């Protein structure tokens with residue numbers, strides 16, 4: 001996937017993203033990080049074709065994403081975002097089957113067997129027959145992931161996927177994504193707020209500030225205290241944690257006692 005001179009502004013709003021050009025490395029894990037309002041989710045939406053650039057082009061397999069019919073696009077690109085409750089009356093297994101609609105015309109023709117692997121991959125076996133309305137936020141998050149996987153996409157995009165997850169499930173989700181990436185070669189693109197998680201799991205980072213792509217590099221090249229401090233406008237320290245490695249912490253400025 002390529003972004004060629006992509007600019008974007010919401011209707012009646014000033015320019016948000018300004019001439020962004022970058023290539024998404026196929027088969028890798030890419031995380032987009034940056035402060036609130038930087039334009040990360042908007043960038044993700046442009047990469048799914050949900051919104052179209054005001055100028056420039058997003059290309060998928062050499063084709064403008066805007067020219068790919070929606071159903072065909074759904075077999076290539078899947079988005080896991082903060083979802084609403086429109087599926088509350090449905091059973092988990094049926095919500096997962098909606099992802100298969102990228103490959104079928106009717107939900108009724110999709111067999112349970114066809115979605116079993118996605119339910120297993122997201123550890124939802126015990127919940128498959130439960131209504132969505134009875135699930136916790138973290139469990140729902142895994143259903144959205146299973147449904148996106150059922151699209152069998154080349155590109156899996158996730159917008160803040162760990163928001164509702166406790167630290168155990170955050171680690172579990174990261175492990176699931178790593179496994180999918182390694183075994184199925186799915187390209188993972190996600191917006192992550194936890195920068196340490198992003199640094200740990202990603203092959204490439206996009207650092208975004210005020211609609212600009214400030215740096216594109218592997219995590220090892222982004223452990224730069226000054227760069228991170230300027231992006232997040234806060235005091236950053238990078239510490240060495242035994243058996244973990246480098247860890248980024250935000251340290252509030254210490255004020256001198258008067």
Ligand SMILES: Nc1ncnc2c1ncn2[C@@H]1O[C@H](COP(=O)(O)OP(=O)(O)OP(=O)(O)O)[C@@H](O)[C@H]1O
Pocket residue numbers: 010011013016034035036037038039040041042043
């Ligand atoms: N539908 C919309 N209409 C108008 N402005 C919007 C819309 N969606 C987002 N914006 C504005 O665009 C800017 C970037 O929003 P975006 O959600 O892309 O940022 P973000 O980096 O993902 O932020 P966060 O970390 O807070 O989720 C913000 O100023 C936001 O208010």
